[in-house]
Amino acid sequence: MAVNLIHLPRILERHGEALLADWIREQLQSRSRTGAIKEGELREQCAEFLRLFREATTKGGVDMTRPEYGPLRELLANVSASRGAQGFSPSETAKFVFSFKRPLFMRLREELMRDPVALADETWAATELLDELGLYTTEVYQKAREAVIVRQQEEMLELSTPVVKLWDGILALPMIGTLDSNRTQVVMETLLEKIVETGSEVAIIDITGVPTVDTLVAQHLMKTVAAARLMGAECIISGIRPAIAQTIVHLAIDLGTVVTKANLADAFKAALDKLGVAQLPGR
């Protein structure tokens, strides 16, 4: 695209204040989430955008990949991120840029009334540039969202695998949520490391919070149990709900020699027995 912006920087220069006022009015009228963003903040963002936009178009032409557009892109990224955090939708975020079109084109028309060709060219170049900038905010918005999702996934992974010490030599691992290969790996590693750290001989894996047990989950469990056994610790699986017991039998899953108990209390008792801890009679 060979069109260069000749008039635009000049218009921005001359009518900056008026454009800013028009633009802010435009946004205040059209926004659906009234009061979600403070007017002062909006004014600040708009003024900054105008200033950087003017600099960028003066020096960098209409190609927003050029380094002259760096500060402008940064501003848009910040605006997009802060709006995303405030709960704006992607289209509302993009409107920040798109709403600038109307006041800008009005000015262009007034200025270039005598020269239709220049008006058309200038309008076309400006609209393309603004579209790109608007899409850029959407892209940044999307990226910010993805980062949030990835972070939450990691947090969930960490949160969902606590290993607690029940007694001297007894660990418990209450598992919550669906078990996939990724999670089982983390669970296995944390449990085994904790076994070494505490020198525990018995580990209770409680699966009360695991919604379904299929062959894959059973295999993961067996692997964890086998690894713990290799290190010299015994595992007890507890929290086998009636539905899970039925599934295990229907699927003909062989849990082998693993000790299983219906609830954590029974498993704890079995673990104490195994360690030879004397218990008070008549519980």
Added chain:
Amino acid sequence: MDRIPILRMGEFLLVTIQVDMHDQLALTLQDDLTAQITRTGARGVLIDISSLDVVDSFIGRMLGSIASMARLMNAETVVVGMQPSVAITLVELGLTLHGIRTALNVEKGMALLRAGAARRSRA
């Protein structure tokens, strides 16, 4: 070092593997250990692998066969101190070492051997 030392503690043998196991070393250990069991009339073998970071399927299988050989010669084998990463590797390799007894550390392994010896002498 081309030989892993085998220490005698009463009626048990203690083997501490502190170097990277390569295949020849493993085979030498197998020879030495069986010879020592006969010579000393040991009733139990304790293999400490707590400083072993890497194992392959050969070493895994070798541990299994040492245990089987020792059992044939009336000695129990206990493997102690396996690192989590090693345990995970062995399980992923499908080597769950059935028939080998395990313990968390040398102390617990010794207790296990003593309990086993006491049980057998009673029987």
